[in-house]
Amino acid sequence: MKTSTIPSLRVDPQLRLAAESVLRDGESLSGFVEQAIRQTIACRLADQEFITRGLKARDQARQSGQYVEAGAVLDRLQEMLDRAKSGPTTA
Structure with a gap:
């Protein structure tokens, strides 16, 4: 696939300095922006997948x-959280 560019964006000089201040050694502002865009897309896809699974579960519950x-779900989640906080268990 052929590469393309993201259009330039005019920003206040203070915003550019703030963005450049968080760059890692050897990281470019362009690379930083590209990574941020990729992460945003990945999060959106994960959100869509989560919603799709939730709607499917809702439909299955309606059919069955x-x-x-809700209280049982919250109790189970609290148990899972408590176990996770207590650290690894030994067998």
Whole structure:
């Protein structure tokens, strides 16, 4: 696939200095912007996948008539969080 460019963007000099101040050694502002765009796209795709899975689960629950009480879900999530915070377990 042929590469293309992202249009130039005019910004206040202070914003450019702030952006340049967070660059890693050897990292360019263009590279930083490209990485930010890629991460944003990946997050959006993950959000869409999450919503799709949620809607599918909703539809399955409606079809089956089987639901889980919100309190039971929260209790299970709290148990998982407590276990994760307590660290690895030994077998």
